Amino acid sequence: MTTSRSTHAAAEVARMNTFFPLMPTLGNRWARRRPWEGMRVAVNAHLTTLTAALMRELTLGGGEWSVCASSPATTDLAVVELLREEGVSVYTGGDLTNRHLSTLDDNPELIADVGFELLGTLLARRPEQAQGLRAAVEITRTGVTRLRAASLPFAVVNLNDGLLKSNLENRHGVGNGLWTSVTAITDMQIAGRRVLVVGYGPVGQGLAAYARAQGAAVSVVDRDPIRRLSAHYDGFITPSLGEGLARAEIAVTATGVERAIALEHLEVARDGLVLVNAGHGGQEIDVARLREVAEKGDQLGPLCTRYKLPGGPWLTVLGGGHPLNIVTNSGSPEPVLMQFALLGMTLEWLAQAALKPGEVLVPVSIEAEVAQLALNALGQS
Ligand SMILES: NC(=O)c1ccc[n+]([C@@H]2O[C@H](COP(=O)([O-])OP(=O)(O)OC[C@H]3O[C@@H](n4cnc5c(N)ncnc54)[C@H](O)[C@@H]3O)[C@@H](O)[C@H]2O)c1
Known part of the structure; x- marks a missing residue:
C-alpha cells in the first residue's frame, strides 16, 4: 500500500532524477543486464532519499535486497516505507547489532557497508557467514581504517580512496x-x-x-x-x-x-x-x-x-x-549520487569478479565510466 509519506519520498527522488538523471540511466542499464539475478545483496546505509534513489535502481537489476539503517538519527521513515513497498527488506528497529544480525539472517552474498559496521558484526558474531560472502564494498574513511585493522577472509573494495569520492563527494x-x-x-x-x-x-x-x-x-x-x-x-x-x-x-x-x-x-x-x-x-x-x-x-x-x-x-x-x-539530507546531492552510482557499478562488477581476500581499491576504469555517465547526465558529454 502506498502511503502519503512514501509518495512524498518518491516525489523527492523523482525531482532529483529530473535535474541529474544519472540514477535512471543506471537503472535502465541494470534492468537490461540483471547483474544480481538470483543473488542476495545487503546494504548498510543512512536511509535518506539519496539512498532511496540508489536502491530503486539497484532493485531493477534482479536479486533480493536487504537494507540496514546505519543510524536512527539519519533514518527517514518515508524512505523506509518507500523501500518496503518496492520489495526491499528494511531493518531499522532495535540496537545496531540486532539490526545487523537481522540483515545477516538474509545470508547476503554481497555487502555494501558504511563504517565497516555490518562487516564488523559479521566477523565478530557470524564468522561462519564469511564463506558465503563473495565480496563487499566500503564507502567511508572510517570503514577503511577499520577494515585495515581486521583480518579479512573476503575481498572488500575501498571506494573511499578512489578519485571520485575524495575529489567530489567528501x-x-x-x-x-x-x-x-x-x-x-x-x-x-x-x-x-x-x-x-x-x-x-x-x-x-x-x-x-x-x-x-x-x-x-x-x-x-x-x-x-x-x-x-x-x-x-x-x-x-x-x-x-x-x-x-x-x-x-x-x-x-x-x-x-x-x-x-x-x-x-x-x-x-x-x-x-x-x-x-x-x-x-x-x-x-x-x-x-x-x-x-x-x-x-x-x-x-x-x-x-x-x-x-x-x-x-x-x-x-x-x-x-x-x-x-x-x-538533514541537505545540500547538493549530485556528488553523493555519483558515489552511489560508483557503489552500484562496483556491485555489478563484484557479481562477476572473483577477487582474493583483502582490501582492493576500486578500479579506475569503473570510476572513469561513472564520471562519463555523470557528465552525460549533466549534458556535458
Ligand atoms: N558527512 C558526510 O556526508 C561525510 C562524507 C564523507 C566522509 N565523511 C566522514 O568525514 C570524516 C573525515 O573524512 P576525510 O575523508 O576528510 O578523512 P581524512 O582521514 O582524510 O581526514 C581527517 C583529518 O582529521 C585529522 N584528525 C584526526 N584526528 C584529529 C584530532 N583529534 N584533531 C585534529 N585533527 C584530527 C587527520 O589528521 C586528518 O587530516 C570521516 O569520518 C568520514 O567517514 C562524512
Whole structure:
C-alpha cells in the first residue's frame, strides 16, 4: 500500500532524477543486464532519499535486497516505507547489532557497508557467514581504517580512496551541504563568522573552502603536520584546538575520530560556540559528556540544543552531534549520487569478479565510466 509519506519520498527522488538523471540511466542499464539475478545483496546505509534513489535502481537489476539503517538519527521513515513497498527488506528497529544480525539472517552474498559496521558484526558474531560472502564494498574513511585493522577472509573494495569520492563527494558534497544545514537550522548567515574546521582531510578542506566562499573567517586545526601545512598554504590560520575554540563562533569536526572535541576542550570554548559534526558517527564531539555535566539545556528548535557548562560557556549543538548534512539530507546531492552510482557499478562488477581476500581499491576504469555517465547526465558529454 502506498502511503502519503512514501509518495512524498518518491516525489523527492523523482525531482532529483529530473535535474541529474544519472540514477535512471543506471537503472535502465541494470534492468537490461540483471547483474544480481538470483543473488542476495545487503546494504548498510543512512536511509535518506539519496539512498532511496540508489536502491530503486539497484532493485531493477534482479536479486533480493536487504537494507540496514546505519543510524536512527539519519533514518527517514518515508524512505523506509518507500523501500518496503518496492520489495526491499528494511531493518531499522532495535540496537545496531540486532539490526545487523537481522540483515545477516538474509545470508547476503554481497555487502555494501558504511563504517565497516555490518562487516564488523559479521566477523565478530557470524564468522561462519564469511564463506558465503563473495565480496563487499566500503564507502567511508572510517570503514577503511577499520577494515585495515581486521583480518579479512573476503575481498572488500575501498571506494573511499578512489578519485571520485575524495575529489567530489567528501569535498564538494559535504562542503556545500553542511553550511546549507547550519543556516537552515540557526538562521545564521555564515559571512563574517569565525569558523573553526577540525580535521583537514577532503571533508575539512571542502568545509573550509565553502565557508570561506561564503565570507567566513576560517581557521583550521589538524593533528597531522602535513595537513596543517597544506591548510596554511591554502591561506587558513592554523591555531591549536584550544586557541581555535576560544575564538570561534562555529566549530565543525571532520576527523573520523571519537572525542576530537572532548569535554575539557569545551570548558575553555568561547561562550555561545555552535558545535557541528560532519564526520562519520556521532562521537567526534563529546556531546554525551556535555549533556551529562551541563547545568542547563534549552531546545532552541529542531536539531538545535543549547547547554550551559557549570562555570563555563553556553554551547549549542546542532543535530545532536551526528553528521549534520546527513541528518538533514541537505545540500547538493549530485556528488553523493555519483558515489552511489560508483557503489552500484562496483556491485555489478563484484557479481562477476572473483577477487582474493583483502582490501582492493576500486578500479579506475569503473570510476572513469561513472564520471562519463555523470557528465552525460549533466549534458556535458
Ligand atoms: N558527512 C558526510 O556526508 C561525510 C562524507 C564523507 C566522509 N565523511 C566522514 O568525514 C570524516 C573525515 O573524512 P576525510 O575523508 O576528510 O578523512 P581524512 O582521514 O582524510 O581526514 C581527517 C583529518 O582529521 C585529522 N584528525 C584526526 N584526528 C584529529 C584530532 N583529534 N584533531 C585534529 N585533527 C584530527 C587527520 O589528521 C586528518 O587530516 C570521516 O569520518 C568520514 O567517514 C562524512
